[in-house]
Amino acid sequence: MAWLDAHILTIILMCPVVGLGIVMLIHNGKDLLIKQVAAVSSGLSLVLSLRVWALFDASTAELQMVERVAWLPSAGINYIVGVDGLSLAMVLLTGIVFFTGVLTMWELTNRVKEYFAFTMALVAGVFGVFISQDLFFFFLFYELAVLPMYLLIAIWGSTRREFAAMKLTLFLLAGSALLFPALIGLAHYSGLNTFDMTLLAEADTDWGGMGLILFGFIYVGFGVLAGIFPFHTWSPIGHVAAPTAVSMLHAGVLMKLGAYGVLRIGMIILPEAMGSWAPVIAVLALCNILYGAFVALGQTDLKYMIGYSSVSHMGVVMLGLATMTHAGISGAIFQMFAHGIMTALFFSCVGHIYDRTHTREISRLGGLFHTMPRASTLFIIAGMAGIGVPCLASFWAEFLVFVAAVKTWPIIGILAICGLVASALFVLRVIQKTFFGPPLEAWKDLPDISNGMLPARLILAGTLLVFGIIPGLMLTNLDESVRALVAVLAG
Amino acid sequence: MDWGLASLFLPELALLGTALGLFVVTTTVGGGESADLRRAGAMADRVAFFGAVFAALLALVPAEGQLFFESYAVGGFSQSVKLLLCLGLAGSAWLSRGAARGQVSVRDRPEFHLFLTLATFGMAMLTSATELVGFYVGLELSAYCLYLLVAMTRREGDHAEAALKYFIQGATLSAVALFGMSILYGLSGTTSIAGIGAAVTAEPTTLALAAVLLSLVGVLFKLAVFPFHFWAPDVYEVANDGAASFIAAASKVGAIAALLRLLTLGLGHDGLFWILGGLAVASMTYGNLAALVQKDLKRLLAYSGVAQAGYLLMGLMGRDEAAWSAAIYYGAAYLGLLLLCFIVVVEVGRGREDARLPISAVNGLYKKSPMLAMVLLVGLLGLAGVPPTAGFTGKWLLFKAALDGGAFWLILVAGINNTIAIYYYLIVLKAAYVDDVEDPTPLQTSPLGPKLGVAISLAIVLFGVFPQWVMPRLLDAVAAIL
Known part of the structure; x- marks a missing residue:
């Protein structure tokens, strides 16, 4: 047990990697076995992320469960993994979405082996990003997480999948084009010749003008993945084209990688530059919130609606970060977590509805509550979380962000709250049109979510409720790390 | 004896x-x-x-x-x-x-x-x-x-x-x-590279710079650096x-x-390295843009090679052990990746009379030979610099060397180029993984071909994740020639 606890982060990382290796060795066609391997590997990583949560000591802002191996000292590369309050929630989020994503795709029949192989490569990348404390490995895992998306969408997707997959990949990798010089630049211009993020953050480097440029690159490079306005256009069409579980992973965790990158690398290593950039970030975040909400209002396709609502909600995350206050940053991280769970639930319900009705047109659906009470209830829970109804996790997240925003930038904050009203409007409209009203003849005999497929959705809905009712679970863990970060940002 | x-x-x-x-x-x-x-x-x-x-x-x-x-x-x-x-x-x-x-x-x-x-x-x-x-x-x-x-x-x-x-x-x-070399001989009175290097560094005239550049041309031709790539x-x-x-x-x-x-001759010349940097930008940009429109797989590999030569030249801007060893590391990775691509070319092209191989020939490869499709996946993604392959690690080391040589904007250009390159590599992968083929009968491959490919792929991933297995040795090795 002691050995396990000492290496727990690496072991979590190895879960999908080993799963991938085993799946590659299994003969094509043994679909059930492949799914079982995927379920075990994802289940194990979820259990281990819960263990990390339990082991975490909330009374310090230090990195915990650190492993440090000299990798290529001549190039300043070390293998360093560790979690602090900022990444703890993300690890758990990945574990939950990975596990529920695998369960959601249990009924997949088309090219099962490749699907799970690519998914596990993607998840290995996501875990890797959230635990890496070295820029080389951070970037390695980041790119590893992005690329499988292309094949996952292009092969298993629907509406305009090839176009969407290519657009998504090129957008994200164009972001990487900025990250390459920026991340290597951090090591070079700090004069330390190391990619160790802790050392870079602690060093008393005078970045000067270079800091502003590097931060800009990091903000835009990672921001593309976080869906910041105006680089968000890949995101809704990507969501729409992707198969259910890929949408879950994509909106649930991948977009968080972007915001996390800005937070972990941009804000922590270049706090002065963050101070200068904060107004820009806040204004763009406001654009996200308003633009996403109003465009979502006009959507007729369920997945587009959720896609644009994600753009809006990621704006909330960026706005929280831009306030540079304790409440704002805590809220932003809470929102990353809550939004990840919420959209995963959204997409898994929409996936179920689409698989049965073969349409996502809101106008063609109606009265589904009568035929699919389970799917409808779960969708409504996710919708309520999206609006920020109390007792659900997002409430606390959005509440904290908006309080901080109104304090820091009153006008932006108030406008952002207006966006929230718009989002309430579109969610309620969709719920009303899709699930209530008279039952439609065409959808009368459709099956609801089966008992076997229910647990995945229940886990997601349960998580939203638990963190909504006891927000302290999240906030105590964040407290010290955010306090330390705010102190750094304040100079 | x-x-x-x-x-x-x-x-x-x-x-x-x-x-x-x-x-x-x-x-x-x-x-x-x-x-x-x-x-x-x-x-x-x-x-x-x-x-x-x-x-x-x-x-x-x-x-x-x-x-x-x-x-x-x-x-x-x-x-x-x-x-x-x-x-x-x-x-x-x-x-x-x-x-x-x-x-x-x-x-x-x-x-x-x-x-x-x-x-x-x-x-x-x-x-x-x-x-x-x-x-x-x-x-x-x-x-x-x-x-x-x-x-x-x-x-x-x-x-x-x-x-x-x-x-x-x-x-x-x-x-x-040869003309460049003869000028170098004339300037220094010796044919030993170290001797010429000392003489050229002692008196860094424009003529010496031109002579070094001319003598590099033969090698740049072999590397297919723009404009010697035609x-x-x-x-x-x-x-x-x-x-x-x-x-x-x-x-x-x-x-x-x-x-x-040969470049050790011109280590003291800033101008020489900026010219090389210019060639690097031209080479990667031209190679990538030209590769975008190719319909033939081997032609595409040729243009991608022109672009890769650009990345390599850019890395040499570092002018130190790190740059030189990164270049060898990248060369080794490139060798393995190209062999992977050519294994696929040979296996897919089996039975064709023509030496050409249109990209459409790999359509539906995932169905016809899953193993070979995976070999192609690793080969192309490695060339595209996607982790966890040696292609990624090599690029990282080259970019770092270039930045340590002061070429911040160069690596920005290289990063953008890398994004352009992804497009055409993905087009080939799309053909292999997404596009369907009318006749899905399994491909008749040689018994060892795909397996050798998988072995090389594994090596490429392992050396990509564990560069420390070779890099210290390469650093020592290049220290002796610098």
Whole structure:
């Protein structure tokens, strides 16, 4: 047990990697076995992320469960993994979405082996990003997480999948084009010749003008993945084209990688530059919130609606970060977590509805509550979380962000709250049109979510409720790390 | 005869021995029966492959010393490059064996392998030469063998044009290089590279700079750096796969080694490196943009090679051990990745009369041969610089070296280029993984082909994640030549 606890982060990382290796060795066609391997590997990583949560000591802002191996000292590369309050929630989020994503795709029949192989490569990348404390490995895992998306969408997707997959990949990798010089630049211009993020953050480097440029690159490079306005256009069409579980992973965790990158690398290593950039970030975040909400209002396709609502909600995350206050940053991280769970639930319900009705047109659906009470209830829970109804996790997240925003930038904050009203409007409209009203003849005999497929959705809905009712679970863990970060940002 | 000294020459001796063996095989091919011809061809395949493997094993033995009146240095640098060259030779010899697309006629096969081996021998000499005469002889020996290999493609027509184009450009540029070398000799009164380097650094005149640049031209031609790349697309496209794979993979490693050696002449010249930086930008931008519109897989690989040469040149802006060792690391990764791509080219192209291979030929490969599709996946993503392959790690090290050389904006351009490149690699992957094919019958592959590909893929991933297995050794190796 002691050995396990000492290496727990690496072991979590190895879960999908080993799963991938085993799946590659299994003969094509043994679909059930492949799914079982995927379920075990994802289940194990979820259990281990819960263990990390339990082991975490909330009374310090230090990195915990650190492993440090000299990798290529001549190039300043070390293998360093560790979690602090900022990444703890993300690890758990990945574990939950990975596990529920695998369960959601249990009924997949088309090219099962490749699907799970690519998914596990993607998840290995996501875990890797959230635990890496070295820029080389951070970037390695980041790119590893992005690329499988292309094949996952292009092969298993629907509406305009090839176009969407290519657009998504090129957008994200164009972001990487900025990250390459920026991340290597951090090591070079700090004069330390190391990619160790802790050392870079602690060093008393005078970045000067270079800091502003590097931060800009990091903000835009990672921001593309976080869906910041105006680089968000890949995101809704990507969501729409992707198969259910890929949408879950994509909106649930991948977009968080972007915001996390800005937070972990941009804000922590270049706090002065963050101070200068904060107004820009806040204004763009406001654009996200308003633009996403109003465009979502006009959507007729369920997945587009959720896609644009994600753009809006990621704006909330960026706005929280831009306030540079304790409440704002805590809220932003809470929102990353809550939004990840919420959209995963959204997409898994929409996936179920689409698989049965073969349409996502809101106008063609109606009265589904009568035929699919389970799917409808779960969708409504996710919708309520999206609006920020109390007792659900997002409430606390959005509440904290908006309080901080109104304090820091009153006008932006108030406008952002207006966006929230718009989002309430579109969610309620969709719920009303899709699930209530008279039952439609065409959808009368459709099956609801089966008992076997229910647990995945229940886990997601349960998580939203638990963190909504006891927000302290999240906030105590964040407290010290955010306090330390705010102190750094304040100079 | 001092056997201790001869031991320094072991890999080259093995290559020469192989060449000699192949020569004996060629003499047995008379106007004889077709069965005899086939037997001789099969024999040549075996001799060439095992000779190359044996030479590679010998290159693994550490050796350190000077030969031939101190004009021939053997050390970590030359041994590691020779190892790569021999591995590349083994790969190409294996790819051009027996049934491979029947592009080299049975009668020519022993000679084909003979020239392949001699080309490698020339490059091995190039790697060790510390003196311009030996350097030039090695360069030409390998170059002429390569011209012949391209011309040995069986079908009538385009390949002759490509071979001629290759030959005329190569001969012209090597004359230019020779001109540059003669000026260097005139300036310094010595042909030793170290001696010239000292003289040029002591008096960094414009003439010296021009002479160094001119003498680099021959090597840049081999690397297919813009604007010396015009031969590459045609040669890749119509040459037989064996020759194309050798020119694309092993020969690039040889060229990198030669470039590293020759560039030590101009280390003191900022101007020289900025010119190289300019060439790097031109090369990667042109190569990537041109690759976007290609319909032929081998042509696409050629343009991607032009772009990759750009990344490599950019890395050399670092001018230190880190840059030089990153270049060798990247060369090694590139060798493996190109071999992966050519394994797919050979297996998919099996049975085609034409040496060309349109991208559509890999349509639905995931169905026809899942293993081969995976080999292609690793090969292309590695070239695209996607982790966790050695292609990614190599690029990271090159970019870092370039930035340490002060080239921040250059690596921004390189990063943007890398994004452009992703597009055309993904187009090929889309063909293999997404596009469907009318006739999904499994591909008839050679029994070992896909498995060898998987083994190389694994090696590429392992060395990509664990660069520390080789980098310290490479750092020591290049320290000796800088």
